[in-house]
Amino acid sequence: MDREKIEAGFRMVLEGLGVNPDHPLFRETSAKTAESWAGELCAGLDAPEVDLEVMALEEGAQPGLVALNRIPVRSICAHHLLPFIGEATVGYVPSGQICGIAKLSRVVDHFARRPQMQENLTQQVARYLEAGLDAAGTAVTIRAEHCCMKMRGVNHSGAMTTAILLGTLKTDPALRAEFMALAQPAASSPPL
Ligand SMILES: [Zn+2]
Structure with a gap:
């Protein structure tokens, strides 16, 4: 830069x-x-890709969903160069490989720290984890408030939600329901 x-x-x-x-x-x-x-x-533009430091699961292990919620999202809207701020939930179903749980948060931050569109951020995080972990299923939801909507234009509040479900997290109704329950904001969660 x-x-x-x-x-x-x-x-x-x-x-x-x-x-x-x-x-x-x-x-x-x-x-x-x-x-x-x-x-x-915009530090993500110059930073190296996140090394997931993938580890093999024990042979015969039958893992279910691994997920992390309430991951902070701090990004910049590419159209107005104003912040959008919120939370992500990231999950995957291992097919034999796992990574440290904090890596999920690191990947979100890496792709968030640049001029972005929330839709693309959601996709990029999911595709990066799907490829890096060779996961059977991958899912990402992001809920964020956009300053370009709150401070200009309609001058209204409102959180935008984006989601992507891949592999078994798309095709298996039980896994999908488990993930979506985790991704719900807590009823008492404070305003973003
Ligand atoms: Zn905007």
Whole structure:
């Protein structure tokens, strides 16, 4: 990533808004903003793919669903460059290989840390895990609130939900029901 270019761009945005980028209040804004966009908000663009450090299951093991819910999603809408924030539930049914549970969260974060569409983020996480684990079934749901909807446009709240179900998590009704129950937000969950 070219941080100098990003910083110059934010300086131009301030100028375009009619704000003096050299005013004491804004003197460090372009540099700080470039730092957070390159180093945090879009860090996934420069980061290596997540190594799942796959482990073999014991022979004869008959694993069921492995899932992690309430995974934080912090991403940037590709159309408006405003945040969307929410939670993901990720699950898979091993066919012989597993990974550490924290890896599921790492994969979500890797694909979230860039300008994104929630629909694509959901797909990318599911496809990455399906391929990396050679899983029998894979499923991802994301529920997120979009600042481009809350702060502009319709100026309304509302959480957008996206889901993808692959393999046995699509075809086996019992597994699918088990996963979808886990993916439900808790009745008492606080607003995102
Ligand atoms: Zn948007």
